[in-house]
Each structure stands twice: as C-alpha cells, then as structure tokens.
Amino acid sequence: MVAYVIIPGIDGSDEQHWQTSWERQWGASAVRISPASWSAPDLDGWVDAVQEAYQDASKQDSHVALVAHSLGCWAASTWLNR
Structure with missing residues (x-):
C-alpha cells in the first residue's frame, strides 16, 4: 500500500482537476496539503504544509508518494532538498 501527498499549484485544484479526481479515488490514502493561502503562496508556508501532510500520510504507510502539480x-x- 502507498499513501499519497497531494500538492496542488496556486489556487489549489478544483473539482474537475486530475489531482482532485485521484484524491477521491485514493480515499483515506491521500492527504492534501493545507497551506495558509492558496492564492498568495509563501514558499516556506507551503513547504511546512508539505511536511505536515507527509507526517500525516506516513502514519498510514511507510511508502509515501508526492503528487505535485504546477507551483506545488x-x-x-x-521540501525534498531540506
């Protein structure tokens, strides 16, 4: 089994976006980042959000895949370089 961290781009991914579709398909195995702002991104805040989502996902499984798009x-x- 694999846990997934969903990392959308600016403004997040709407209901029609492929990331949202995959997130629905993966159910509880998927964790979406929750930055303070989707429309005024702060890199450090987004990296912190990736870390938090990764920690949540790794509680589900030791194998975690990052699913990033655009600014994500x-x-x-x-995050990987830190």
Missing part, C-alpha cells in the same frame, strides 16, 4: 512542484522539490 516547487514546494515539493524545496
């Missing part, structure tokens, strides 16, 4: 890729890569 920057947050994910920065």
Whole structure:
C-alpha cells in the first residue's frame, strides 16, 4: 500500500482537476496539503504544509508518494532538498 501527498499549484485544484479526481479515488490514502493561502503562496508556508501532510500520510504507510502539480512542484522539490 502507498499513501499519497497531494500538492496542488496556486489556487489549489478544483473539482474537475486530475489531482482532485485521484484524491477521491485514493480515499483515506491521500492527504492534501493545507497551506495558509492558496492564492498568495509563501514558499516556506507551503513547504511546512508539505511536511505536515507527509507526517500525516506516513502514519498510514511507510511508502509515501508526492503528487505535485504546477507551483506545488516547487514546494515539493524545496521540501525534498531540506
């Protein structure tokens, strides 16, 4: 089994976005980041949100996959480099 961290881009992913569709499909195995602001992103805040979501996801499974899109890729890569 794998747990997933969903890391959307600016403004999040709406109901029609592929990330939201996958998140629904994965159910409880998916954790979406919760930054302080989706529309005025702060890199440090987003990286902190990735860390929090990763910690939640790793409670479910030792294998965690990051599913990043757009600006979320920057947050994910920065998180990985820290």
